[in-house]
Amino acid sequence: MKMNLQVRLSQFLEASGYSQVAVGKAIGMTSAVISAYLRGKYTGDVAKLERKLEAFLTLEENRRNERKLNIDYVRTKSGKRVADILRLAHADGQAVVVIGQAGLGKTSALRDYAVRNPDVVLIEADPTFTAKVLLKRVAEKLGCDSKGNLNDVMESIVDKLTDSGRLIAVDEAESLPYRALECLRRIHDKAEVGLALVGMPRLLVNLRGKRGEFKQLYSRIGFKLDLGTELSDEELTEIVVKNLPEADDETIAELVVAANGNTRRLVKMLHGVSRMAKIAGETANAEMVKQFKEMLIH
Secondary structure (H helix, E strand, C coil): CHHHHHHHHHHHHHHHCCCHHHHHHHHCCCHHHHHHHHCCCCCCCHHHHHHHHHHHHHHHHHHHHCCCCCCCCCCCHHHHHHHHHHHHHHHHCCEEEEECCCCCCHHHHHHHHHHHCCCEEEEECCCCCCHHHHHHHHHHHHCCCCCCCHHHHHHHHHHHHCCCCCEEEEECHHHCCHHHHHHHHHHHHHHCCEEEEEECCHHHHHHHCCCCCCHHHHCCCCEEEECCCCCCHHHHHHHHHHHCCCCCHHHHHHHHHHHCCCHHHHHHHHHHHHHHHHHHCCCCCHHHHHHHHCCCCC
16 A cells, blocks of 8 residues: 555656655655655654645545636626726726626636736735735736835835826725825825726725715726626626536526525535536536535625
8 A cells, every 4th residue: 555655646746747746745744754754764654644635636636636627707798897997997097996796707707818918917915915016016916115114115216207197096995094095095196007906896985085084096987887785696697608508498597596696605606516416427418406405605
C-alpha cells in the first residue's frame, strides 16, 4: 500500500500542477514531510500520514471526476444595461452608480466589461477596505507608487490617470467607508476619468448620507442604473439554455422557477443538477431539479 500511495501521490502532483507545499498545507503538514515521504525517508508516524494522504487524494480524485459545470457568462438584457452605463462612464468620463439586490449578475457583467476593455481599473472591495487600502489597491493596479501618506498616493494615482481616458470600476462599493468614497470622488474630479460604483441598494444611502449630509459626494453622480430585485424568466432561460443545452423544456422551466429570479441561485442549481446527472449517468431532468432545490438554503 505504501508504494502504491507514493505512486498515486507522485502521479497526482505531476498531473494536477499541485506543489508539495500545497499538498502539505491541505493536510496540515509541511512540504518537507511530503518530500521525505515521496523519497521513502519519512521517519514520523507513516500510518497517520498515509491516512491523511489517502483522504486527500480520494477527495481530489472525486473533485476531478465530478468537475463543476463551467458556467459561461450570458449577456442578458440586464447585463447589456450594465455594459451600456459602464460604456457611458468610460467614454464620457462620467461618474455612475449601478445598484441591485444580490444575485442579479452585477459582478459578472462588470468583470465581462473589464475583460473586453483591459484599460478598466477594476477593484473588488470588501468590508476590510479603508481609504488607505483602497488607494494602495488602485495604485498597484496602475503600476504607480503606493508608498507614502494618503495624499502622496492620491497624487501618484491622479498623475497616472490624467488624460488616460480610463475607467475606475469598484464592485461591492457599498462596503467602502465614506472617506474611501470621497477619495474616489477626488480622483474622478482631478484626473477627469470615469468612475463606476457597483453594489447593493444601500450604496445610495452611503453616497447621500443618512441625513443627506454628503451632498458634495452624491452630486458628482451623473447617472444611476437600478436593476431591481430579480431577473426576468426570459433572462434566466437564456442562462440555462447556454449552459445546459441538453435540458428539455420541462427541465428548463423547473430550473427557472427554482431560481426565483436570482442568478446566484440558478448557478447553484446548474452546478448541483449537472453533478447529479453525471453521477447517475443520465441527462439532467426536472426531477433532479426538484430534488436539488429541496437542499438549497437560499
